[in-house]
Amino acid sequence: MSRTIKSPLPQDSQDMPPKTKEKGRKSGTQKKKKNLSVALRRDESRRAKASEELLKQKLQGLEAELKEARSEEKAIYAEMSRQHQALKEKLETRSHQLEEEVRGLREQLEMCQKEAKAEREEAEQALRERDQTLTQLRAQVVDMEAKYQEILHGSLDQLLAKLRAVKPDWDGAVLRLHAKHKEQLRQFGLNPLDL
Numbered sequence: 001m002s003r004t005i006k007s008p009l010p011q012d013s014q015d016m017p018p019k020t021k022e023k024g025r026k027s028g029t030q031k032k033k034k035n036l037s038v039a040l041r042r043d044e045s046r047r048a049k050a051s052e053e054l055l056k057q058k059l060q061g062l063e064a065e066l067k068e069a070r071s072e073e074k075a076i077y078a079e080m081s082r083q084h085q086a087l088k089e090k091l092e093t094r095s096h097q098l099e100e101e102v103r104g105l106r107e108q109l110e111m112c113q114k115e116a117k118a119e120r121e122e123a124e125q126a127l128r129e130r131d132q133t134l135t136q137l138r139a140q141v142v143d144m145e146a147k148y149q150e151i152l153h154g155s156l157d158q159l160l161a162k163l164r165a166v167k168p169d170w171d172g173a174v175l176r177l178h179a180k181h182k183e184q185l186r187q188f189g190l191n192p193l194d195l
Contacts, residue, residue: 016107109188124172 141156 105188109190112184112188116185119177119181123177 137159
């Protein structure tokens, strides 16, 4: 702002100032205006620079936060990938173990079934042989009845007595064997009646 300077000269002198002094005043006023303009520009430049520095700092802070967030995201993804891979490997290992256990149990079951079948067939064969033996003996008795009726009655009584004595032991052994295999099949979750 420009200030008005009071002159000590009389009123008449103020009305007709000398030309040289008027020029000096104008020159001083222009110089002050110029200095004020320069000062304003300098202040604006400082404020603009300060604002620029502040924005740069904010931008650097945001970039640092973004970098940290990306780093954390990568770390979380890497950890999740590691855990996923570890879980996958664990599941694959467990699955392989279960497959091996199932395979082993199937082999055991198959072996037990084969053994049970073989023993059942053996018992059936023994029964067939016994029946065949009895049939043969009875046939021989019929053939020899006419000639050796008296002797045959005695021999037949002795043979039947022996058979009656042996039958409980034989039937008991067959029942024990059958019960044993039924229990083995139940241990493997099988119903003997389904076989």
